[in-house]
Amino acid sequence: MNQEFNLRQQGLPAEMQMLLNTYPRSTWEAHPGFREKTKNWLGAHNMFRQLGGIIRSETERFLDKSRSVDDFSARIAHYGDMMVRNLHGHHSWEDYAYFPELAAADPRFEAGLEILEKDHHELDVVLESFARSANRVIQLSELDEKQAYEESGSLHHIAKTIEAFLERHLGDEEELAVPIILHHRLRG
Numbered sequence: 001m002n003q004e005f006n007l008r009q010q011g012l013p014a015e016m017q018m019l020l021n022t023y024p025r026s027t028w029e030a031h032p033g034f035r036e037k038t039k040n041w042l043g044a045h046n047m048f049r050q051l052g053g054i055i056r057s058e059t060e061r062f063l064d065k066s067r068s069v070d071d072f073s074a075r076i077a078h079y080g081d082m083m084v085r086n087l088h089g090h091h092s093w094e095d096y097a098y099f100p101e102l103a104a105a106d107p108r109f110e111a112g113l114e115i116l117e118k119d120h121h122e123l124d125v126v127l128e129s130f131a132r133s134a135n136r137v138i139q140l141s142e143l144d145e146k147q148a149y150e151e152s153g154s155l156h157h158i159a160k161t162i163e164a165f166l167e168r169h170l171g172d173e174e175e176l177a178v179p180i181i182l183h184h185r186l187r188g
């Protein structure tokens with residue numbers, strides 16, 4: 001049976017969008033406060049979106065038998081490790097450095113930052129399940145291809161969960177953080 005996760009479905013509260021109304025996404029690129037550090041941070045988010053998509057679709061390729069078990073196991077080891085390690089590093093930095101910097105600049109948004117920090121903890125639970133399931137698939141790929149295939153059904157459920165969760169979390173985080181950065185001219 002597929003494991004259920006406790007992930008946030010709703011967007012951030014409306015009052016967290018008061019600066020977003022002044023600095024909508026379409027205006028960021030042209031704003032003089034939109035600098036390298038912020039672009040790099042958004043670039044990391046895009047890498048996570050891509051990795052989530054690759055891992056989900058690679059699992060589908062194995063399940064529809066267009067990838068061999070060895071090929072799939074090598075790819076899932078490579079991309080899975082890259083996604084889990086980089087997300088952990090990214091979240092730790094946000095929790096300990098980035099969010100406190102944003103909250104100090106504009107305490108009106110602390111409630112939103114707390115929701116995002118809680119997302120990181122919920123996502124950790126999902127990433128742990130992902131790592132366990134991916135490791136089982138990798139081990140089983142050497143021992144029993146049929147079992148590796150069965151385990152990949154669970155892995156696919158987890159991969160879809162991660163992809164949907166990243167869509168929710170990264171989008172909300174960008175739309176909370178970037179307007180604060182532009183308004184207060186941080187990270188320039």
Ligand SMILES: [Fe+2]
Nearest residue numbers: 091094116173
């Ligand atoms: Fe985050």
Ligand SMILES: [Fe+2]
Nearest residue numbers: 045090094173
């Ligand atoms: Fe982030």
